[in-house]
Amino acid sequence: MAYEIVIGLEVHVELKTESKLCCGCSTKFNAEVNTLVCPVCLGLPGALPVLNKKAVELSIITGLALNCEIAEHCQFDRKQYFYPDLPKGYQLTQFYHPIGREGWLEVNLAGKNRKIGIPRIHLEEEAGRSYHAGKGIIDAEYSLLDYNRSSIPLLEIVTAPELHSPQEAKKFMECLKTTLEYIDVSDCKMAEGSLRCDANISVRHRGDLQLGKRVEIKNMNSFRALEAALEDEAKRQVSLLQQGTPLQREESRAWVEEKGRTLFMRFKEEPHEYRYFPDPDLLPIEIADHWIQDLRSQLPELPQIKRQRYLREYELPAYDGELLSSSKQMADFFELAVQAYDGEPKKVSNWILGELARLINLEKIEFGQVKVTPGALALLLTLLDQKVINGKIAKMVFEEMFYTGKKPEAIVAEKDLEQVSDPKVIKEIVARTIAAHPLPVRDYLRGKKKALGFLVGQVMAETKGKANPEMVRDLLDEELSFLSRS
Numbered sequence: 001m002a003y004e005i006v007i008g009l010e011v012h013v014e015l016k017t018e019s020k021l022c023c024g025c026s027t028k029f030n031a032e033v034n035t036l037v038c039p040v041c042l043g044l045p046g047a048l049p050v051l052n053k054k055a056v057e058l059s060i061i062t063g064l065a066l067n068c069e070i071a072e073h074c075q076f077d078r079k080q081y082f083y084p085d086l087p088k089g090y091q092l093t094q095f096y097h098p099i100g101r102e103g104w105l106e107v108n109l110a111g112k113n114r115k116i117g118i119p120r121i122h123l124e125e126e127a128g129r130s131y132h133a134g135k136g137i138i139d140a141e142y143s144l145l146d147y148n149r150s151s152i153p154l155l156e157i158v159t160a161p162e163l164h165s166p167q168e169a170k171k172f173m174e175c176l177k178t179t180l181e182y183i184d185v186s187d188c189k190m191a192e193g194s195l196r197c198d199a200n201i202s203v204r205h206r207g208d209l210q211l212g213k214r215v216e217i218k219n220m221n222s223f224r225a226l227e228a229a230l231e232d233e234a235k236r237q238v239s240l241l242q243q244g245t246p247l248q249r250e251e252s253r254a255w256v257e258e259k260g261r262t263l264f265m266r267f268k269e270e271p272h273e274y275r276y277f278p279d280p281d282l283l284p285i286e287i288a289d290h291w292i293q294d295l296r297s298q299l300p301e302l303p304q305i306k307r308q309r310y311l312r313e314y315e316l317p318a319y320d321g322e323l324l325s326s327s328k329q330m331a332d333f334f335e336l337a338v339q340a341y342d343g344e345p346k347k348v349s350n351w352i353l354g355e356l357a358r359l360i361n362l363e364k365i366e367f368g369q370v371k372v373t374p375g376a377l378a379l380l381l382t383l384l385d386q387k388v389i390n391g392k393i394a395k396m397v398f399e400e401m402f403y404t405g406k407k408p409e410a411i412v413a414e415k416d417l418e419q420v421s422d423p424k425v426i427k428e429i430v431a432r433t434i435a436a437h438p439l440p441v442r443d444y445l446r447g448k449k450k451a452l453g454f455l456v457g458q459v460m461a462e463t464k465g466k467a468n469p470e471m472v473r474d475l476l477d478e479e480l481s482f483l484s485r486s
Contacts, residue, residue: 002205002206004164004203004205005203005234006163006164006203006211006212007163007169007199007201008158008200008214009163009173010158010198010200011159011173011197012156013062013155013156013180013185013188013194013195014027014126014186014187014194015054015055015153015155016058016185017058017153020041020125020151021049021151021152022041022125022151023038023040023041023049025038025040025151027152027153029192029194033146034146035148040151041147041150041151042088042150043087043088049092052153055153056285057295058155058186059099059121059155060099060100060292061183061295062121062155062157062183063099063100063103064296064299065182065299066100066105066157066179068102068121069101070099070100070287071098071099071101072286073285074094074097074098074284074285075094075096075279075283075284075285077092077096077278078091078092078277078278078279079091080274080275085128085130085145085147086127086128087128087147087150091124092124092151093123093124093125093156094123098120098121098122099285099287100118100121102118103119103121105176107171107172107175108171108175108322109168116159116160116172117162118157118158119158121155121156121157121158122158123154123155124155124156125152125153126149127149127150128148128150129147129148129149131143131144131146161202166226166229166230166231169227170226173226174326179303180195181327182301182302183300184300190221190222191221197220198218198220200214200217201214201215201217201230201234202214202247205241212241212246212247213247213251214250215247215251215252216252216253216268217230217233218253218265219254219255220255225257229262232261233262236262251266251267252267303326307321307322314345314346316346320349323353324352333352333370334352337375337377340375340379341377341378341381343382343385352377355398355399356377356398356402371401371402371403372398372401376407376408377401379407380397383397383412389412389418390469391469392460393417393465396417423471426459426467429459429463430459430475431479433458433459433476434480437458441455441480444480445483452476452477452480456469456472456476
């Protein structure tokens, strides 16, 4: 029997503000524990909050980028629950009147563009951080608490249950992260917790109209973990259906990386159990249309639009356009290199997605750590076009550029790598090569054309790769043709 996986995501984005949501405490990461706190974010009696305007603006910008309807009126509510990392005993959120509704994000899934619905985005505050003593949250012997993160502004982005595989969920998150980086509302560092995702998953018989009981999966700190956790949970729920014992209650489960499994944490609370009510200390927010339009004018070119422009303006293949636009830093690098280079944009794309990507992956660094500048890449390609160096030497020079940050012309001069293009010099080497390798010459003259490649290699080896390979091939072909007529 066929089954259908249904997935919805709850994405938490730490907004890029200098201070917390309702107080002046710093949002700096990795400060000494419990030093970035005050009576407001600790919820001490008598302390009153003051809303951070920048957090509201970043939320509106995100909503616009995600095609949301921005609310004219929104307000904060208290979500009440008791957990050690929540010092006030409630969390400020926007349950009744979120800042954005009815948005969508277009994602290329299995070669087709699909608009994944975003029913709501809402602004809320972060809880503190728990340090669990033990192998994980499930088997911790005790926990220590750091309230530095308490009340950092978060934007929660909720998707519709329109994703149908772990791979689709991962691709959506990658696309969302790219969009957030383009609009510069968050640094999106998953390792530091500034981009997190809880996944709601249920499984039903294909064709059923009613969704199965959903399970919320927590504790996933990478896209790979998201995909793996959803795959494990989908298998578990399918197995339960096959046994005739489907889930009876909604659960929260934790992803345990070491075991490669989701483990039960608790049963899910119902919304009424949080006893939401409007926060009495923060006034409602009125969002005027001119404010929205002013923020809309600040939106950069978004990745989906940039991708289409690359195909149209630079005549790049769809594959190149998607990869280049998937990273703002990579896209910026590409465009600056194209501006500095007189040749074809496709050549720039080939080097970025080829040699540069290879070395980045090899060294396991971020794109922003690359020492090569766009202008330096343009200079290297110009040297290649002018036949000052050949393709093999260009790759050697580029690798040196990558590790040292040196300019290409300096490396070429320093290592004496300029291409040998003097026909007289190459012809002498070709003559020596033919004389030294009679068997490959005989094979070539008998119709074995592959032998020419061997002879080209010998000439290139003698010149330490510096000979003009086209000239080498032409001169070899000329000399061998003469011999065949003799």
